[in-house]
Amino acid sequence: MQLREPGVCRVDVARGELIGATNRYVKTLADLDGLYEDTVAFDAAKRTLGDSVVYEVTDYKPSANSGDMIIGVTRMRPGKIGREYFLTRGHIHANANRPEMYYGESGCGVMLLESPEGEIRTVEIGPRTICYVPPFWIHRSANTGAKDLVMTFAYPADSGQDYGIIEEAGGMKSRVVDDGKGGWMLVDNARYLGRPASRVERVYASASAS
Amino acid sequence: MQLREPGVCRVDVARGELIGATNRYVKTLADLDGLYEDTVAFDAAKRTLGDSVVYEVTDYKPSANSGDMIIGVTRMRPGKIGREYFLTRGHIHANANRPEMYYGESGCGVMLLESPEGEIRTVEIGPRTICYVPPFWIHRSANTGAKDLVMTFAYPADSGQDYGIIEEAGGMKSRVVDDGKGGWMLVDNARYLGRPASRVERVYASASAS
Numbered sequence: 141m142q143l144r145e146p147g148v149c150r151v152d153v154a155r156g157e158l159i160g161a162t163n164r165y166v167k168t169l170a171d172l173d174g175l176y177e178d179t180v181a182f183d184a185a186k187r188t189l190g191d192s193v194v195y196e197v198t199d200y201k202p203s204a205n206s207g208d209m210i211i212g213v214t215r216m217r218p219g220k221i222g223r224e225y226f227l228t229r230g231h232i233h234a235n236a237n238r239p240e241m242y243y244g245e246s247g248c249g250v251m252l253l254e255s256p257e258g259e260i261r262t263v264e265i266g267p268r269t270i271c272y273v274p275p276f277w278i279h280r281s282a283n284t285g286a287k288d289l290v291m292t293f294a295y296p297a298d299s300g301q302d303y304g305i306i307e308e309a310g311g312m313k314s315r316v317v318d319d320g321k322g323g324w325m326l327v328d329n330a331r332y333l334g335r336p337a338s339r340v341e342r343v344y345a346s347a348s349a350s
Numbered sequence: 351m352q353l354r355e356p357g358v359c360r361v362d363v364a365r366g367e368l369i370g371a372t373n374r375y376v377k378t379l380a381d382l383d384g385l386y387e388d389t390v391a392f393d394a395a396k397r398t399l400g401d402s403v404v405y406e407v408t409d410y411k412p413s414a415n416s417g418d419m420i421i422g423v424t425r426m427r428p429g430k431i432g433r434e435y436f437l438t439r440g441h442i443h444a445n446a447n448r449p450e451m452y453y454g455e456s457g458c459g460v461m462l463l464e465s466p467e468g469e470i471r472t473v474e475i476g477p478r479t480i481c482y483v484p485p486f487w488i489h490r491s492a493n494t495g496a497k498d499l500v501m502t503f504a505y506p507a508d509s510g511q512d513y514g515i516i517e518e519a520g521g522m523k524s525r526v527v528d529d530g531k532g533g534w535m536l537v538d539n540a541r542y543l544g545r546p547a548s549r550v551e552r553v554y555a556s557a558s559a560s
Binding site: 147152153160207209238239243261271273274292344347 | 351353355356357359360361370410412417418419448449451453461463465466467471479480482483484485486502504506557
């Protein structure tokens, strides 16, 4: 049998990149339109910084097959829109019964997790912290520090990403904001709609069908 | 649905441990009887150092279910038996279509990989190196440095370990030894028997049955 060759990559923490990656993508501030609480502040920032990269992902993807794993590095710039920290778009795995591991390399941030039913959890991430995102949790990260937040991650190659689950609900239930005292806190997302039971069931069904 | 809570651990690189682990095991020198080329040197070392820990594994295991991942840290002492570097017992995944990620934290070593058919590969691991072990590769690591080799790892929770595949074949095809010039090299394992086609087929069948 012709086996896949072993892979070798290197995490460049200072650059926030995976050397030896097979894929790279970036999200600019303009790409994140609609995510933030303060739309006036967002529009003002977009006019001057719309093309700025907010986060960059480099990853090593052997294949999309069940039985492979995708490994990568994400680097997020520090910053806020109004009081709300820069964040990733967030997702649940399209094959929802798939986990993800995030591993802090430098900087500090918060992993914001939401169950399909709308329960919120947070995990603070700093250097050498591992956050295990179990199956079925919607997740997004926010950079709550003054420096780049760099994390290494790994997840099964057949996971896929469903971004729509957040958009349909008007965002995640909570937002990660500056508490004005040098730290972060959660506030309710006033635009949050929640999701109907049928949508929740569809998440769990996507897993049992796989 | 009752979801598993998100996990938080921390890699203590200096101690070579995962803080927040759910499991821990150690292998002493005596546990590694039969692995080394130089049995006279091994027996001599065992008399004085038999109880010494050669390597220690701490890991976080949410469950053994498909859809979960196990994350851990391995710490291997530096040392040699004769010219052969300290090594792990090695394994193939019992559900052989499962990969593993190793991530160098400190020290330096070599990941030795063997396909079921007996092809050998090596990957050098140092700090921030990621070695991706694709499905179906037998793998073991050797500490080729003068300090502890510490690696973080992650693999699917339903992988399992089959150690017998190495024992049945009289070890792996190659050994990682001191080249006498400050580096390492591979030499043939004189006790290597290889494995019959039926055994190779059984590896691939274990995957398709899963």
